[in-house]
Amino acid sequence: MRQLLTFIRKEFKHVFRDKKTLLMLFGMPTAQIILFGFALTNEIKNTSLGIMDLSKDEVTRQIIRKIDESKYFEVKMYLENERGIEQAFKRDQIRAAVVFPANFAQELRHSNKSQIQIIADASDPNAATSITNYLTNIINEYQLQQKSALVAPMQIIPEVRMLYNPELKGAPNFVPGVIALVLMLVCTMMSSVSIVKEKELGTMEILLVSPFKPIYIIISKLMPFLIISIFNLMIILLLSVTLLDLEIKGNIILLLIASILFIVTSLSIGLLISTTAKTQQNAMMISLMGMMLPTMLLTGFMFPIENMPLILRILSNIVPSRWFFIIIKNVMLKGLGIESIWKELLILTFMCFSLLTLSIRKFKIRLQE
Amino acid sequence: MITVQHLIKTYNKGTVKAVNDISFEVKDGELFGLIGPDGAGKSSIFRMLTTLLLPDSGIATVNGYDIVNDFQNIRNHIGYMPGRFSLYQDLTIEENLEFFATVFNTSIEENYDLIKDIYVQIEPFKDRRTGKLSGGMKQKLALCCALIHKPDVLFLDEPTTGVDVVSRREFWDMLKKLKNQGLTILVSTPYMDEAGLCDRIALLQNGQILSIDTPAHIVASFGDILYSLSSPKMYKLLVTMRAYDNMNSCFAFGDSLHLTLKDNSKKDELYSYLKKSDFGEIEINQIMPTIEDCFIKLLKEN
Amino acid sequence: MEAVISTNKLTKRFGQFIAANELTFDVYKGEIFGFLGANGAGKTTAMRMLCGLSIPSSGAATIAGFDVYKQTEQIKKNIGYMSQKFSLYEDLTVAENIRFYAGIYGLKIPEIKAKTIELLERLGMMNEAKKLVRELPLGWKQKLAFSVSLVHSPKIVFLDEPTGGVDPVTRRQFWDLIYYAADSGVTVFVTTHYMDEAEYCNRVSIMVDGVIEALDSPRNLKRQFEVDSMEDVFYKLARNAKRAEQ
Numbered sequence: 039m040r041q042l043l044t045f046i047r048k049e050f051k052h053v054f055r056d057k058k059t060l061l062m063l064f065g066m067p068t069a070q071i072i073l074f075g076f077a078l079t080n081e082i083k084n085t086s087l088g089i090m091d092l093s094k095d096e097v098t099r100q101i102i103r104k105i106d107e108s109k110y111f112e113v114k115m116y117l118e119n120e121r122g123i124e125q126a127f128k129r130d131q132i133r134a135a136v137v138f139p140a141n142f143a144q145e146l147r148h149s150n151k152s153q154i155q156i157i158a159d160a161s162d163p164n165a166a167t168s169i170t171n172y173l174t175n176i177i178n179e180y181q182l183q184q185k186s187a188l189v190a191p192m193q194i195i196p197e198v199r200m201l202y203n204p205e206l207k208g209a210p211n212f213v214p215g216v217i218a219l220v221l222m223l224v225c226t227m228m229s230s231v232s233i234v235k236e237k238e239l240g241t242m243e244i245l246l247v248s249p250f251k252p253i254y255i256i257i258s259k260l261m262p263f264l265i266i267s268i269f270n271l272m273i274i275l276l277l278s279v280t281l282l283d284l285e286i287k288g289n290i291i292l293l294l295i296a297s298i299l300f301i302v303t304s305l306s307i308g309l310l311i312s313t314t315a316k317t318q319q320n321a322m323m324i325s326l327m328g329m330m331l332p333t334m335l336l337t338g339f340m341f342p343i344e345n346m347p348l349i350l351r352i353l354s355n356i357v358p359s360r361w362f363f364i365i366i367k368n369v370m371l372k373g374l375g376i377e378s379i380w381k382e383l384l385i386l387t388f389m390c391f392s393l394l395t396l397s398i399r400k401f402k403i404r405l406q407e
Numbered sequence: 408m409i410t411v412q413h414l415i416k417t418y419n420k421g422t423v424k425a426v427n428d429i430s431f432e433v434k435d436g437e438l439f440g441l442i443g444p445d446g447a448g449k450s451s452i453f454r455m456l457t458t459l460l461l462p463d464s465g466i467a468t469v470n471g472y473d474i475v476n477d478f479q480n481i482r483n484h485i486g487y488m489p490g491r492f493s494l495y496q497d498l499t500i501e502e503n504l505e506f507f508a509t510v511f512n513t514s515i516e517e518n519y520d521l522i523k524d525i526y527v528q529i530e531p532f533k534d535r536r537t538g539k540l541s542g543g544m545k546q547k548l549a550l551c552c553a554l555i556h557k558p559d560v561l562f563l564d565e566p567t568t569g570v571d572v573v574s575r576r577e578f579w580d581m582l583k584k585l586k587n588q589g590l591t592i593l594v595s596t597p598y599m600d601e602a603g604l605c606d607r608i609a610l611l612q613n614g615q616i617l618s619i620d621t622p623a624h625i626v627a628s629f630g631d632i633l634y635s636l637s638s639p640k641m642y643k644l645l646v647t648m649r650a651y652d653n654m655n656s657c658f659a660f661g662d663s664l665h666l667t668l669k670d671n672s673k674k675d676e677l678y679s680y681l682k683k684s685d686f687g688e689i690e691i692n693q694i695m696p697t698i699e700d701c702f703i704k705l706l707k708e709n
Numbered sequence: 710m711e712a713v714i715s716t717n718k719l720t721k722r723f724g725q726f727i728a729a730n731e732l733t734f735d736v737y738k739g740e741i742f743g744f745l746g747a748n749g750a751g752k753t754t755a756m757r758m759l760c761g762l763s764i765p766s767s768g769a770a771t772i773a774g775f776d777v778y779k780q781t782e783q784i785k786k787n788i789g790y791m792s793q794k795f796s797l798y799e800d801l802t803v804a805e806n807i808r809f810y811a812g813i814y815g816l817k818i819p820e821i822k823a824k825t826i827e828l829l830e831r832l833g834m835m836n837e838a839k840k841l842v843r844e845l846p847l848g849w850k851q852k853l854a855f856s857v858s859l860v861h862s863p864k865i866v867f868l869d870e871p872t873g874g875v876d877p878v879t880r881r882q883f884w885d886l887i888y889y890a891a892d893s894g895v896t897v898f899v900t901t902h903y904m905d906e907a908e909y910c911n912r913v914s915i916m917v918d919g920v921i922e923a924l925d926s927p928r929n930l931k932r933q934f935e936v937d938s939m940e941d942v943f944y945k946l947a948r949n950a951k952r953a954e955q
Contacts, residue, residue, distance in 0.1 A: 443876070444847075444874060444875050444876035444877075444879070445847055445874035445875065446846070446847060447876075541748050541749060542748050543748070568873075568874075570748075571747040571748050571902045571947065572747070572902065572904055572940055572943045572944050572947065573747060573943075573944060573947050573948055573950070574748075576944060597873075597874050598903075598905075599877065600905065600940070612876060637928075641888070642888040642889070642891070642892045643892075645885070645888065658877075658878075658881045659881055659884050659885070659888070659909065660908075661905065661908025661909055661927065661939075662908055662909070662926070662927050662928055699877050702876070702877050703877045703878055703881075706876065706877070706878050707878075
């Protein structure tokens with residue numbers, strides 16, 4: 039036990055004495071949260087707009103003028119049909135389009151009700167939401183002004199259509215994404231690099247030759263990263279709550295248990311990488327290309343998995359972070375309990391145990407291939 | 408203490424024979440040297456004896472324990488200093504020593520006697536990070552770390568590679584003292600001049616033993632008369648001697664040439680041969696061979 | 710004799726620390742000069758100045774007739790460099806390595822072709838031309854690295870611990886190459902802390918704590934210090950060095 043503690047203390051010394059590692063460990067989650075948070079509140083200014091006015095009457099002209107006058111929008115082009123809109127989007131000429139149906143003013147006058155269609159490019163979901171919100175606001179404002187002038191209350195109903203990303207995934211989703219990414223990075227990359235470093239240094243030879251049991255070497259090498267990861271998780275949650283006004287709706291204990299499960303899974307992967315990698319760079323490359331990339335792409339927080347080709351959708355099932363992402367989203371953002379995530383928890387537990395067993399069995403007690 | 412019988416180790420699916428049928432024995436309390444250039448198989452032998460590598464075939468025991476089956480017992484009883492000084496660069500001297508003491512389930516205090524002579528030399532710097540130490544000091548610390556658990560056998564793989572003359576001498580002095588305390592030591596080195604400091608040596612090349620004996624016996628078995636030649640025009644002398652038909656071997660050896668003749672009765676002819684060219688003042692002496700001369704001869708014979 | 714390297718009170722300071730203190734010496738054409746010193750004695754600092762990689766703090770030096778302050782580019786064109794640790798690309802073939810280095814030094818294509826063949830023939834490596842350097846034995850690599858460092862016919866070649874780790878026969882073959890080069894007029898400047906390498910040099914200088922403490926032929930030094938080997942000479946000089954333990 040004393041041996042184990044000394045070993046773990048040594049590992050912490052390694053971490054705290056290397057300023058670069060330290061910066062990466064604790065600076066990165068903070069920077070990511072702040073960056074994403076900043077991107078969220080990114081203001082919309084002079085957004086290029088396309089107008090398809092099939093009515094061309096007094097009311098549509100007034101609304102269009104109001105939109106164009108605002109600092110947020112600039113009417114770039116007038117389009118004649120749906121195809122024109124599509125082309126303009128594809129050529130990146132406009133970021134949103136407003137469609138007035140035929141006989142807009144007439145309809146409004148007769149039935150006190152009319153519809154405007156707002157089409158936004160939602161591949162950048164945050165921007166798309168802001169654009170539609172601002173447009174809706176402008177139209178509402180116009181209505182309020184008219185109310186006093188007209189006798190009968192009239193209603194213009196903006197119909198919002200999101201292109202490319204209809205469910206608008208992404209907005210608060212990035213926090214679970216950052217958590218998955220950071221834990222993956224710390225656990226997989228840092229742990230594999232730290233084990234391979236001992237191999238490169240030659241200290242692994244002495245450790246293996248010592249009476250210290252190989253399983254203890256594994257435990258002591260991985261333990262610090264488990265602790266650091268939990269600490270990191272806390273930082274991210276704290277920052278999300280204080281800086282981004284995000285509410286943790288679900289049970290925090292459940293969140294923690296799921297996270298530890300994911301951490302151990304990632305640590306096993308790190309251990310597995312360390313058994314094959316020969317140099318620290320090697321370990322870093324495998325972690326980055328083999329783990330970070332799939333985590334970014336196939337977890338679902340950057341690009342929705344539903345819209346991916348079948349092969350990627352199937353592939354995404356073996357990415358642990360995909361399941362962790364669902365768990366953490368459900369618990370943290372939707373406030374759901376264990377009944378909604380038991381399936382994902384089970385999958386993750388299974389992954390965790392099989393990876394851990396595999397990596398421990400592959401850990402060499404000799405220098406042999 | 409150590410027995411090795413017909414040990415074979417290959418790499419890359421048998422294409423590289425690192426250790427090719429090697430047998431030797433190290434007695435209790437002996438300082439035994441494996442002498443050979445890089446790639447002779449020294450490190451592979453060390454790693455097999457310290458249970459880090461499995462041999463392809465052959466048997467070896469350390470302190471009576473089999474290197475394959477009883478590896479855990481061996482690990483409990485040996486001290487090992489790998490080829491590269493294996494220390495944590497970001498820990499201080501004291502932290503490194505403490506760490507290795509704990510890993511070997513002991514403490515600095517418990518076995519301080521054994522390392523005292525060496526440790527006092529580096530103790531003034533005990534709070535300095537190991538990465539900032541000179542090669543000689545790292546080497547001393549590595550030796551302390553290998554000794555801290557009072558091993559029965561000490562395995563030192565090229566401990567003096569890359570350290571300067573002064574540190575090298577100090578290191579061999581330390582080994583002498585440890586040997587006198589009864590420790591069995593197996594050491595490897597690429598430097599022929601360190602061979603004379605061992606009780607017995609094995610000369611290694613390409614995974615095979617060329618000769619195994621005490622340094623004095625190896626020198627005595629050289630068999631040929633060895634001459635040393637020098638002149639102010641060394642390169643010309645070398646070229647001239649290589650062309651001499653009674654020349655058996657001729658090598659540059661520092662500031663002189665070492666020469667053996669095919670027929671030693673024709674030694675006088677050598678003088679007349681040399682007089683044909685102008686070398687300035689030539690000095691010819693009959694000398695005792697060194698281990699390096701023996702190594703070269705053995706290489707040529709194989 | 711023609712001095713190829715000539716220094717006068719060459720000094721390099723790092724803040725308060727004087728790494729190399731008033732070095733004054735000459736190295737002549739075709740000489741094999743050993744530049745020795747313990748760890749931290751200032752060898753590396755001095756050599757960097759001589760190669761034009763580091764500007765001295767004070768003093769003067771000319772390398773192949775060029776000034777170390779102003780003509781570092783010309784110096785680089787007239788020197789070769791070989792270190793035991795790095796010189797050749799392991800994943801390129803023998804011929805590719807030669808071509809690459811010849812190319813860097815601006816040799817023309819017909820010259821490169823001629824040099825490659827000449828060099829391979831002299832080393833007896835015609836059959837290995839298309840082999841990856843990685844597959845060669847260490848001794849061959851060293852010989853090849855040395856020959857490559859001479860590919861642009863430099864006036865001086867700097868060797869950093871050139872023969873560490875090889876067997877005694879290969880090592881002597883290597884020294885044969887060095888002798889051959891020196892005999893054809895190249896100045897060979899060897900830094901090492903292996904004293905048996907020093908024994909092969911025409912003259913050696915020994916640096917202790919930033920200062921040149923001794924400079925003479927190995928024979929004269931051994932006589933002066935009344936010992937049998939350069940190692941003993943070095944030991945007597947460096948034993949009391951202060952910097953080695955820092």
